[in-house]
Amino acid sequence: MKIGVASLGCAKNLVDTEIVLGFLADAGHELVSDPRQAEIIIVNTCGFITEAKEESIEAILDMAALKEQGSCRGLIVMGCLSQRYAQELWEEIPEIDALLGTNELDLVPQVIERVAAGERVRERRSHYFDYNQPYARMATTGSHMAYLKIAEGCSHRCAFCVIPQIRGPYRSRTVESILSEGKLLREAGVKELAVIAQDTTAYGRDIGTNIVELLQELARLEFPWIRLLYTYPSSISAELLDLMAHEPSLVKYVDLPLQHVSANVLRRMKRPGSYTSSLDLINKIRDHVPGVVIRSSFIVGFPGETEADFQELLKFLEAARLNHVGIFKYSREENSAAYAYEGQVPESVKERRYHEAMALQQRISTALNEQLVGRELQVLMEYPSEESELVMVGRHRGQAPEVDGVVYVGRGHLQPGDLATVRITQAQAYDLAGEVVESNESP
Numbered sequence: 001m002k003i004g005v006a007s008l009g010c011a012k013n014l015v016d017t018e019i020v021l022g023f024l025a026d027a028g029h030e031l032v033s034d035p036r037q038a039e040i041i042i043v044n045t046c047g048f049i050t051e052a053k054e055e056s057i058e059a060i061l062d063m064a065a066l067k068e069q070g071s072c073r074g075l076i077v078m079g080c081l082s083q084r085y086a087q088e089l090w091e092e093i094p095e096i097d098a099l100l101g102t103n104e105l106d107l108v109p110q111v112i113e114r115v116a117a118g119e120r121v122r123e124r125r126s127h128y129f130d131y132n133q134p135y136a137r138m139a140t141t142g143s144h145m146a147y148l149k150i151a152e153g154c155s156h157r158c159a160f161c162v163i164p165q166i167r168g169p170y171r172s173r174t175v176e177s178i179l180s181e182g183k184l185l186r187e188a189g190v191k192e193l194a195v196i197a198q199d200t201t202a203y204g205r206d207i208g209t210n211i212v213e214l215l216q217e218l219a220r221l222e223f224p225w226i227r228l229l230y231t232y233p234s235s236i237s238a239e240l241l242d243l244m245a246h247e248p249s250l251v252k253y254v255d256l257p258l259q260h261v262s263a264n265v266l267r268r269m270k271r272p273g274s275y276t277s278s279l280d281l282i283n284k285i286r287d288h289v290p291g292v293v294i295r296s297s298f299i300v301g302f303p304g305e306t307e308a309d310f311q312e313l314l315k316f317l318e319a320a321r322l323n324h325v326g327i328f329k330y331s332r333e334e335n336s337a338a339y340a341y342e343g344q345v346p347e348s349v350k351e352r353r354y355h356e357a358m359a360l361q362q363r364i365s366t367a368l369n370e371q372l373v374g375r376e377l378q379v380l381m382e383y384p385s386e387e388s389e390l391v392m393v394g395r396h397r398g399q400a401p402e403v404d405g406v407v408y409v410g411r412g413h414l415q416p417g418d419l420a421t422v423r424i425t426q427a428q429a430y431d432l433a434g435e436v437v438e439s440n441e442s443p
Contacts, residue, residue, distance in 0.1 A: 001029050001030070001039045001040055001112065001116065002029070002030050002031075002032050002037055002038050002039045002040070002071070003024055003029045003030065003031055003032065003038055003039070003040050003041075003042065003112070004031075004032050004033070004034070004035040004037070004038030004040070004041045004042070004063075004072075005017060005020070005021060005024075005031065005041075005042045005043075005044070006035070006041070006042070006043045006044065006059055006063065007044045007140070008043070008044065008045055008046045008052070008055060008056050008059060008079070009044075009045070009046025009048065009052055009056075009079070009080065010046065010048075011147045011194065011196050011229070011401075011402070012147075012149055012152075012196055012197070012198070013044060013046060013079060013080065014140065014141075014147060015137070015147050015148075015149045015196070016044060016079070016102070016105055017044045017140065018137040018138050018139060018140055019105050019135045019137050020042065020044070020078075020105050020108050021137070021138035021140070022135055022136040022137050022138045023105070023106060023108055023109050023135075024108065024109060024112075024138075025136070025138055026109075026136065027109040027112075029109075029112070031138075035063060035066055035070070035072070036066060036069075036070040036071070037070070037071060038066075038070070038071065038072055039071055039072065039073050039074070039116075040072070040073065040074045040075075040076065040112050040115065040116070041063045041066065041072050041074070041075050041076070042076045042077075042078065042108065043056070043059050043060050043063055043075070043076070043077050043078070043079075044078050044079040045059070045060070045077060045078065045079040045080060045081035045082060046079065046080050046081060047079070047080035047081035047082075047083065047084040047085065047162075047166060048080065048161075048162075048163065049328075049331035049333065050331045050332075050333075051331070053081060056079075056081045057081075060075070060077055060089075060093060060095075060096065061093070061095075063075055064093065064095035064096070067095060073115075073116065074097040074098065074112070074115035074116060075095055075096055075097050075098075076096075076097060076098040076099075076100065076108070076111060076112070076115065077089060077093075077096050077098070077099055077100070078099075078100035078101065078102075078104065078105075078108070079100075079101075079102060080102060080166050080167070082099050082100060082101055083101035083102045083103075083166050083167075084162070084165075084166050086099055086101065086122070086124065090122060097115045097120055097121070098111045098114070098115050098120070098121040098122070098123070099121070099122045099123070100123050100124075101123075101124050101125070102129070102166065102167060103124075103125045103127065103128050103129040104123050104124070104125055104129070105129050106129070107123055111123065128152065128153075128168055128171065129152075131149065131152055131173050131177070132173050132174050132177040133177070134177070134180060134181070137181075139188070141401070142382065142383070142416055142417065143188060143189050143190065143416075143417060144189065144190060144191045144192065144380060144381075144382070144416060144417030145190060145191065145192040145193075145194065145380070145382070145401060146185045146188075146190045146192075146193060146194070147194045147196050148178065148181060148182060148185065148193055148194065148195050148196065148218075149173075149196050149197060150172065150173055150178050150195055150196070150197050150200065150203050150214065151170060151171060151172045151173060151197035151198070151199075151200075151202070151203055152167060152168070152170075152171050152173075152197070152198075153167045153168040153169050153170045153171050153198065154167060154169070154170055154198035154199060155169045155170040155202070156198075156199065156232070157270055157337070158259075158269055158270055158271055159268060159269050159270045159336060159337035159338040159341070160259075160269060160299065160302065160330065160331075160333065160336055160337075160338045161333075161336060162333050162334075162335055162336050163198060165335060167198070170197075170198070170199070170202055170205075170206065171206065172202075172203050172204050172205070172206050172207045172209075174207065175204075175207075175209060175213075175214060175217065178214065178218075179217055179218070179221070182218055182221050182223075183221060186221045186222065186223055189417065190223065191223065191224045191225060191380060191417060191419065192223070192224070192225040192226075192227060192380055192401075193218065193223045193225070193226045193227070194227045194229055194400070194401060195215070195218070195226065195227065195228050195229065196229050196230055197230060198230065199230060199231070199232045199235070200228055200229060200230050200231055201231045201232045201235035201236065201237075201240070202232065202235060211228075211240065212237070212239045212240050212243055215228065215240075215243060215247070215250060216243065216247075219247050219249050219250060222249070223249050224249060224380075224419060225249065225251050225380065225397060226249050226250050226251065227251050227253055227400060228244075228250070228253070228254075228255070229255045229400060230255060230257070231254060231255055231256055232257075233256060233257075233258055233271075233272060233273055233278070233281060234272045234273070236254070236256070236281065236284075236285065238288065241284070241285060241288035241289050242288060244288075244289050244292070245288055245289045245290070251397040251398075252289050252290075252291055252292045252293065252397065252398075253292065253293045253294075253295070253397060253398055253400065254285055254289070254292055254293070254294045254295070255295045255296075255400065256281075256285075256294060256295065256296050257296060257297045258273065258278055258296045258297070258298060259271055259297065259298060259299050260298055260299060260302065260305075260309070260313060261273070261274065261275040261278045261279075261298075261312060261313055261316040262274075262275065262305070262308075262309035262312045262313065263275070264304070264306070264309055265302055265304065265305050265309050268302065268303065268304050268338070268341065269299075269302060269338070270337065275312055275315075275316055278316065278320075279316065279319060279320060282294060282320050282322070293323045293324070293397070293398030293399075294320075294322050294323055294324075295322065295323060295324035295325070295326075295400065295403070295404065296320075296322050296324075296325055296326075297325065297326035297327070297328060298313060298325065298326070298327055298328070298357070299328050299329075299330050300313070300327060300328070300329060300330065300350060300353040300354050300357055301329050301330040301345040301347075301349060301350030301353055301354070302330045302338065302345070303330070303332075303338055303341035303342065303343045303344050303345065304341065304342070304343035305330075305343075305345055305353075310353050310357075313357065314356070314357060314360055317357065317360055317361055317364065318360070318364070321364050321368065322361075322364070323365065323368055323398060324365065324399075324400075324403070324404045324405075325357075325361040325364075325365070326403065327354055327357045327358050327361065328354075329347075329350040329351065329353075329354050330345065330350060332344065362429040363429075365429045365430065366427070366428065366429045369405075369427035369428065369429065369430075369432060370427045372424045372427055372432060373424050373425065373426065373427050374423070374424065375423070375424055376421050376422065376423050376424075376437055377396040377397070377407075377421070377422055377424060377434070378396065378397060378419055378420070378421055378422075379394040379395065379396050379407050379409065379419070379420055379421075379422040379434070380394055380395055380396075380417075380418075380419055381393075381394040381409070381414050381415065381416055381417065381418045381419075381420065382394050382395065382406075382416055383416055384411065385408065389411065390410065390411050391408050391409065391410065391411055392408075392409045392410070392411040392414045392416075393406050393407070393408060393409075394406065394407045394409055394420075394422070395407060396422075396432075404430070405428075405429075405430035405431040405432065406430075406431050406432075407422060407424070407431070407432045407433070407434055408431065408432070408433045408434070409422055409433070409434055409435065409436055410435060410436065412436060414436065420436050420437075420438065421436070421437040421438045422434040422435065422436055422437065423435055423437050
């Protein structure tokens with residue numbers, strides 16, 4: 001059958017989608033990019049915060065409309081939203097023909113057969129999906145870059161988050177399964193390996209190893225770039241930073257979601273840290289890893305956040321001068337500890353604080369990017385620009401996929417996946433432009 005798949009949410013969810021695509025290909029189905037041509041449509045949803053839930057609902061309803069207007073005979077919904085709100089979706093959107101959660105990835109092919117036979121299917125396992133098996137993932141990120149999920153679930157208890165309730169406790173994959181998948185990705189030509197989990201620095205604690213030992217093993221596979229994402233502030237060890245400083249393939253990039261710096265807010269968030277400890281950590285990272293690029297994310301409008309707390313965050317942004325920052329307005333989520341907190345912040349205040357913090361960080365990011373003008377950076381080419389086929393879009397080592405800016409380069413003979421030395425000629429808050437000095441493509 002012709003199958004269309006829509007994947008929403010984070011990179012960890014995208015890996016699940018790629019596993020499902022592999023199952024579908026093995027089953028002989030034809031994958032189509034245009035959902036109007038699909039006989040079965042699958043939506044892998046996100047259910048993390050309000051905006052993500054709304055996007056997922058909108059996607060489900062858009063795909064449901066194709067049952068009337070297109071060739072769609074069945075709509076399958078899976079992922080975090082359906083894991084979290086199965087009963088509500090089942091009852092309120094009758095156009096859904098099958099509902100799966102986060103643990104039924106391998107059931108999708110047989111569910112398609114049941115839906116095609118006219119059955120309405122709802123599957124929910126009592127055990128977790130086994131990520132240690134050698135699944136044939138189908139890449140959606142191009143042949144040059146891939147995500148490698150090293151663990152599932154989360155055992156932190158942040159007051160704003162429901163991920164542990166959706167995905168379960170933290171479960172590390174075996175080193176053997178990770179290295180086996182890594183070898184396959186390298187043999188397929190992947191040049192950038194992005195290592196992900198809900199908390200990558202927690203890797204291995206439950207199975208007698210750690211993230212440093214895993215990264216050392218992955219480095220032996222000779223990826224040009226290995227990027228570590230989703231690290232936890234209190235788990236950034238000197239050993240990890242030393243490895244980042246001295247291992248050539250491990251890019252000097254730290255993704256460090258701090259969420260806030262006010263001790264008052266962090267305590268209510270059930271997270272470690274303070275203004276001073278966070279700034280000390282940033283300085284420690286920079287001392288250990290010269291030239292490091294640091295990304296962080298912060299929540300404004302958390303219950304009980306005062307104007308003084310917010311001003312402390314702005315002061316921190318000025319002092320820390322982080323390269324990349326994501327600012328998020330607090331989303332009040334049912335079944336989270338913070339849902340019942342007193343001191344909920346009005347939406348208008350959240351909105352003001354969001355724009356004020358973003359404007360400050362844009363000025364900081366612009367100034368930092370302007371310091372790159374005239375420098376030569378290695379850039380991984382990704383795809384031709386939508387505006388002009390004469391321009392190629394790439395990223396330097398300090399730009400993570402999807403969340404940071406990009407580098408625009410005159411295309412010339414460049415192809416997706418090429419590594420080239422680029423002299424930066426222009427800088428903005430997020431994006432850069434440059435010209436190729438030389439192409440130094442790696443095999």
